[in-house]
Amino acid sequence: MRKNYAYSADFDLKTEKLLKDAKYLGQGNNGIVYELPHNRIIKIFLKEKICKAEGMTLKRTKKSKYFPKIYFLGELYIVREKVEGVRLDKYIKRNGLDKEISKKLYDLLKEFKKLGFVKLDTRCRDIYVTKDRKLMMIDPKGCYTRRVDFPRHLMKKLNSLKLLEVFLTHIEEIDEEKSKYWRSQLDKYFKKKNIEYEV
Ligand SMILES: Nc1ncnc2c1ncn2[C@@H]1O[C@H](COP(=O)(O)OP(=O)(O)O)[C@@H](O)[C@H]1O
Ligand SMILES: [Mg+2]
Known part of the structure; x- marks a missing residue:
């Protein structure tokens, strides 16, 4: 259960007006949307x-x-573009993981590097798949502070969905070197954490 925090931000006038028509979308550990x-x-x-x-x-x-585009940054709030779509983990539970989605994930991770992120990883729940099968990020956390140079969380989740091998086989076809590196890094991590490979 999430804690029932008290939110208390001071809004600018324009946002305050817009809030009158606001509809609850969701909540995480850091914020309410x-x-x-x-x-x-x-x-x-x-x-x-x-x-x-x-x-x-x-x-x-x-x-x-x-x-998402950012429209306004307040002290305790951000107004940004809405992302439409289905959470990646839900999407692949329903539709499986095809090579096109794997390639899009590969491209997304490449984009992280291009943007200068030190965290080259993301959680499935922070990626949305849009109607036209594009990937969009919703919750960019620790991108410039948490250092991890392979998609650890992403692959851990794919493992629990029994789709890790499918994913890595796709990646191997796209970029053999990357797939080798990711495999070896994940292997070390799984051993350290006593995580089993799901098949
Ligand atoms: N840009 C967005 N478009 C649509 N829904 C969003 C967007 N950002 C957040 N949400 C919804 O709000 C929830 C909480 O937002 P999130 O940014 O993950 O908060 P936290 O940083 O606390 O984890 C998300 O799980 C999602 O349901
Ligand atoms: Mg979140």
């Missing part, structure tokens, strides 16, 4: 520091097609 008119959402944070870090990240990813 409402849909606003004009295809926008507002994420209200508990901590200024996290809000600022996420705002800075979204400003740095502004030109990337994978990230």
Whole structure:
């Protein structure tokens, strides 16, 4: 269960007005999210520091097609573009993992590198698959602070969905060197954490 935090942000006038028509979308550990008119959402944070870090990240990813546009950065809230679609883990549970999606994940991770991220990883729940099968990120966390140079979380989740081997076989066909590196790094990590390979 999520804790029932008290959110208390001071809104600018324009946002306050928009909030009258807001619809609850979801909640995580750091914030609560409402849909606003004009295809926008507002994420209200508990901590200024996290809000600022996420705002800075979204400003740095502004030109990337994978990230929502940022419209306003407040002390405790961010107004940004709404992402439509289905969470990646839900999507592949329903549809399986084909090579096209694997390639899109590979391209997304390449984009992280291009954007100067030090975290070359993401959680499945932070990637949405849109109607036209494009990938979009919703919750960019620790991208410029947490150092990890292979998609550890992503592959761990694919393993629990029994799709890791499918994914790595696709990656091997796209970029053999990468697939070898990812396999060896994940292997070390799984051994350290006593995680079994699911088949
Ligand atoms: N840009 C967005 N478009 C649509 N829904 C979103 C968007 N951002 C967040 N959400 C919804 O709000 C929830 C919480 O947002 P998230 O950014 O993951 O918060 P936290 O940082 O607390 O984990 C998400 O799980 C999702 O359901
Ligand atoms: Mg989240």
